[in-house]
Amino acid sequence: MGTARLGRQLRRHAESLTALGVTDVPRAPQPARAGQGLGGAAAGSVEERLARLAREVQTCRRCPLYRTRTHAVVSDGSPRAGLMFIGEAPGRDEDLQGKPFVGAAGQLLTKMVQAMGLRREDVYICNILKDRPPGNRTPLPDEVAACLPFLLEQIAIIRPRVICVLGAVATKALLGDHLAITKVRGQVCEFQGIPVVPTFHPAYLLRNPPAKKFAWIDLKRVKQLLEPGAA
Numbered sequence: 001m002g003t004a005r006l007g008r009q010l011r012r013h014a015e016s017l018t019a020l021g022v023t024d025v026p027r028a029p030q031p032a033r034a035g036q037g038l039g040g041a042a043a044g045s046v047e048e049r050l051a052r053l054a055r056e057v058q059t060c061r062r063c064p065l066y067r068t069r070t071h072a073v074v075s076d077g078s079p080r081a082g083l084m085f086i087g088e089a090p091g092r093d094e095d096l097q098g099k100p101f102v103g104a105a106g107q108l109l110t111k112m113v114q115a116m117g118l119r120r121e122d123v124y125i126c127n128i129l130k131d132r133p134p135g136n137r138t139p140l141p142d143e144v145a146a147c148l149p150f151l152l153e154q155i156a157i158i159r160p161r162v163i164c165v166l167g168a169v170a171t172k173a174l175l176g177d178h179l180a181i182t183k184v185r186g187q188v189c190e191f192q193g194i195p196v197v198p199t200f201h202p203a204y205l206l207r208n209p210p211a212k213k214f215a216w217i218d219l220k221r222v223k224q225l226l227e228p229g230a231a
């Protein structure tokens with residue numbers, strides 16, 4: 001990506017964080033230098049980098065959510081995945097098991113993946129927040145800002161060919177606060193040169209089954225983008 005485009009994207013992101021009320025963004029994990037420990041995130045194999053990131057997430061105290069977590073929830077699936085799903089935050093089941101999307105919404109997500117002709121273990125699944133907000137409330141802007149560097153690191157390590165963001169919170173956190181899911185779904189967006197397909201969150205689809213037909217349109221678009229030479 002050109003410097004000017006990256007600059008525009010960063011500026012837009014900073015503006016959307018400001019609009020969300022975020023006043024202070026914690027430092028992202030530092031760029032890698034060989035032999036460094038945590039924070040030297042680009043050194044080593046994909047597996048080593050993910051293991052370092054997982055340790056950092058599991059000991060994170062960047063926002064108060066660490067006080068109420070049972071487990072931090074980093075990811076599930078393949079480090080070699082071409083497709084990354086990004087949800088909102090762990091719920092009760094995920095907090096108890098330490099794995100994303102294992103409750104009712106997760107079961108629907110697994111079915112959606114299988115309907116695409118893929119296996120859950122072949123995709124990479126993660127969330128904007130790594131700790132459960134009490135009572136599954138909507139993540140606060142400061143929590144999103146504190147956790148976002150982990151997601152950016154996951155994207156940098158996995159380098160997926162396509163990202164599918166699930167629901168309003170993930171769409172706004174990744175693409176900008178000005179984007180409403182109802183406006184932006186149906187379009188292919190972009191983050192750091194990676195095509196991003198926003199679709200409805202599986203929990204919303206459980207509450208609104210008629211919206212499943214739109215999610216299926218989005219997933220078929222994702223499938224097209226995953227075809228060799230498409231993205």
Ligand code: URA
Binds near residue numbers: 101203
């Ligand atoms: N909802 C999410 O957004 N993420 C999960 O991991 C589970 C439910």
